[in-house]
Amino acid sequence: xxxxxxxxxxxxxxxxxxxxxxxxxxxxxxxxxxxxxxxxxxxxxxxxxxxxxxxxxxxxxxxxxxxxxxxxxxxxxxxxxxxxxxxxxxxxxxxxxxxxxxxxxxxxxxxxxxxxxxxxxxxxxxxxxxxxxxxxxxxxxxxxxxxxxxxxxxxxxxxxxxxxxxxxxxxxxxxxxxxxxxxxxxxxxxxxxxxxxxxxxxxxxxxxxxxxxxxxxxxxxxxxxxxxxxxxxxxxxxxxxxxxxxxxxxxxxxxxxxxxxxxxxxxxxxxxxxxxx
Numbered sequence: 144x145x146x147x148x149x150x151x152x153x154x155x156x157x158x159x160x161x162x163x164x165x166x167x168x169x170x171x172x173x174x175x176x177x178x179x180x181x182x183x184x185x186x187x188x189x190x191x192x193x194x195x196x197x198x199x200x201x202x203x204x205x206x207x208x209x210x211x212x213x214x215x216x217x218x219x220x221x222x223x224x225x226x227x228x229x230x231x232x233x234x235x236x237x238x239x240x241x242x243x244x245x246x247x248x249x250x251x252x253x254x255x256x257x258x259x260x261x262x263x264x265x266x267x268x269x270x271x272x273x274x275x276x277x278x279x280x281x282x283x284x285x286x287x288x289x290x291x292x293x294x295x296x297x298x299x300x301x302x303x304x305x306x307x308x309x310x311x312x313x314x315x316x317x318x319x320x321x322x323x324x325x326x327x328x329x330x331x332x333x334x335x336x337x338x339x340x341x342x343x344x345x346x347x348x349x350x351x352x353x354x355x356x357x358x359x360x361x362x363x364x365x366x367x368x369x370x371x372x373x374x375x376x377x378x379x380x381x382x383x384x385x386x387x388x389x390x391x392x393x394x395x396x397x398x399x400x401x402x403x404x405x406x407x408x409x410x411x412x413x414x415x416x417x418x419x420x
Contacts (some may be wrong), residue, residue, distance in 0.1 A: 173260050177252075177269040185273065200240075200281045204232045205288075207350075222381040226294055230380060231349040233282045234373045237308050238315040239340070240274040245319025246336070249327055249417055256418045263417040264410035267323055271316040279308075296380070303379035306392070311372045313399035320406025327417050348373050354387045365389050368398035 164172075208225040248266040255261045286296045298304045325332045344350070347369035353361060364370055365387060372395050378386045410417070 169260055170265070173265050174269055177255075177261070177265055178273060181269055181273050185277075197277070197281060197284070200232075200236055200278070201284060204229055204285055207232065208289075222377065222384050223294055225289065226296065226380065227377060228350075229285055229289060230377050231347075231373050233278065233285065234307065234311050234376045235344065235347055235349045235369065236281075237275070237278050238311045238318075238369060238372070239343075240278060241271040241312050241315030242319040242322070242340070244270040244274050245316055246322045246326060246333075248319075249323045262410075262414055263323075263327075264320070264407065264414070267320045267406075267410065268316070271312070271319060274315075275312050278312075282308075298380045299382045300379040303392075304376060307372050307376040307379060307395075310392075310395050310399045311369070311376075313403050314368060314372070314395075317399065317402025317404070317406040321402065321409050322406075324406070324409040324413055324417060328413065343367070343369065346370075348387075352387075354385060361387070368395050371395040 207228050245267045248270040249263045252261075252266040255266070256263070290296045322332075322336050326336070346364060346367055348364070353364050353370055353374070356364060370387065371390050371392065374384075374386045374390045375392055375395065378384045378390070
């Protein structure tokens with residue numbers, strides 16, 4: 144059956160020509176699908192998975208806040224100790240969770256690489272993005288809880304707070320992207336990277352004020368970009384905080400950009416090898 148309308152006959156059975164999607168549209172569709180898949184797996188992969196996922200960092204941070212309050216250490220660098228501990232752990236977890244999940248992204252999603260639209264770097268980016276969302280929810284819950292207990296949690300410089308958290312997340316993403324490529328090509332490097340990550344918890348000023356360390360040891364610790372990020376985060380909440388001499392946001396930005404470029408470059412250069420491993 145055909146329809147004639149002042150022109151050539153067109154059969155209603157003719158297939159409708161598909162409109163090709165741009166590479167950007169394909170990439171965004173892949174990221175959306177991967178994000179929903181990762182979120183469903185993390186939040187609903189087991190019974191009350193979302194509850195335990197949020198409870199772990201909340202309990203960790205709350206426990207340390209209570210412990211430092213019990214030993215009557217009321218102030219660190221001029222601000223309340225619970226707030227000092229909470230901000231340090233939120234900033235550190237923003238880096239640590241993003242890097243650890245990005246490191247394992249390729250190995251955990253090898254089955255998806257049969258689809259040519261899915262690249263290893265996509266899984267790394269999406270996993271890190273999901274961790275950022277989770278940590279932002281955790282941060283809001285913790286700040287709201289601290290406010291209910293009478294702790295002043297209103298940041299003096301909200302934009303600087305976002306800058307610090309975003310930069311710490313970028314460092315985690317860049318480190319995780321580079322590490323995931325190394326691990327897939329040289330599996331033994333996973334042990335070395337694990338050894339490197341373990342002391343960062345203590346060497347980043349999460350549990351003790353780096354400003355209290357005398358030179359020249361403090362000068363070595365300040366080479367760690369996480370120290371700059373965590374102390375800048377505390378300063379953004381409390382402008383009267385006694386920050387570490389030499390803290391520089393530009394140093395933090397340089398590390399974040401450098402690690403991100405390195406990580407993405409390794410993902411692009413070794414993309415075919417990562418898929419075939």
